[in-house]
Amino acid sequence: MIKNILDKIVQQKRLEVAQARKQSPEAVLSASEFFSRDTISLKENLQREGSTGIIAEFKRKSPSKGWINQEADVEEVTAAYTKYGASCLSVLTDRDFFGGSDKDLIAARKNNIPILRKEFIIDEYQLLEAKAIGADVVLLIAACLPPQRVKELAKFAKKLSLEVLLELHAEAELQHICDEVDFVGINNRNLKTFEVDVEHSVRLMQKLPAGKICIAESGIDNADVVIALRNKGFQGFLIGENFMKHQNPGLAFKEYVEQLKQKQHES
Numbered sequence: 583m584i585k586n587i588l589d590k591i592v593q594q595k596r597l598e599v600a601q602a603r604k605q606s607p608e609a610v611l612s613a614s615e616f617f618s619r620d621t622i623s624l625k626e627n628l629q630r631e632g633s634t635g636i637i638a639e640f641k642r643k644s645p646s647k648g649w650i651n652q653e654a655d656v657e658e659v660t661a662a663y664t665k666y667g668a669s670c671l672s673v674l675t676d677r678d679f680f681g682g683s684d685k686d687l688i689a690a691r692k693n694n695i696p697i698l699r700k701e702f703i704i705d706e707y708q709l710l711e712a713k714a715i716g717a718d719v720v721l722l723i724a725a726c727l728p729p730q731r732v733k734e735l736a737k738f739a740k741k742l743s744l745e746v747l748l749e750l751h752a753e754a755e756l757q758h759i760c761d762e763v764d765f766v767g768i769n770n771r772n773l774k775t776f777e778v779d780v781e782h783s784v785r786l787m788q789k790l791p792a793g794k795i796c797i798a799e800s801g802i803d804n805a806d807v808v809i810a811l812r813n814k815g816f817q818g819f820l821i822g823e824n825f826m827k828h829q830n831p832g833l834a835f836k837e838y839v840e841q842l843k844q845k846q847h848e849s
């Protein structure tokens with residue numbers, strides 16, 4: 583029985599992985615021009631003095647909103663995100679639910695900042711793919727994986743020099759946190775109702791073990807929220823729709839960062 587959207591997405595991923603493995607076996611992936619490149623560290627970027635901490639997402643559509651920006655040009659948008667101070671790019675590579683593709687990430691790779699492959703990872707093959715298309719960071723979603731699989735996949739990612747963001751939605755998933763993950767993300771979007779509540783990340787953060795870099799995800803719609811979350815100890819802020827809903831997401835990002843800097847200066 584399908585319980586929420588993630589179950590549906592994971593079902594689709596199983597089919598996609600089986601098909602992709604036939605089309606491009608591991609040896610093909612490891613021959614990619616990006617496979618041997620040195621990855622760029624998000625950890626270092628987030629800890630850099632003056633970092634905005636913003637992980638700016640290229641997101642054309644979503645299960646909760648349908649099409650957000652069907653026309654957006656990935657090269658143009660990610661270049662602007664980079665130019666105006668993103669600490670990292672997040673690129674959705676899922677086609678069916680988010681309108682993304684591996685090609686989008688390859689296009690975003692022209693920018694010299696870390697890139698998160700935003701994907702629903704259930705298999706080591708997808709980590710090889712991430713490396714082959716030029717990602718630096720991968721996402722593991724606790725709600726899709728048992729704790730032991732998080733550990734195995736995170737270990738495999740580290741061998742490929744990929745940093746790992748573990749995403750939590752609920753307190754019951756705290757047991758998924760392991761030494762191999764670099765960042766713990768708390769997603770504010772309820773997967774059953776799609777409601778977003780930024781206070782969710784604040785509440786759950788208080789239960790996290792010390793020592794992990796925390797990233798707040800979803801529904802962060804203004805600079806005041808970033809400041810409030812930073813004051814609570816978050817170092818990263820994953821933001822998609824708030825920029826992508828504008829005709830010119832890069833300009834929306836620029837204005838957001840200007841507001842953030844202005845407010846930080848005043849406080």
Ligand SMILES: O=C(O)c1ccccc1NCC(=O)[C@H](O)[C@H](O)COP(=O)(O)O
Nearest residue numbers: 587644645646799800801820821822823
């Ligand atoms: O965005 C959705 O509707 C969604 C539905 C089901 C699973 C994941 C979903 N989003 C993935 C994300 O984590 C967000 O794209 C990311 O946190 C940015 O969120 P936002 O700033 O609210 O676009």
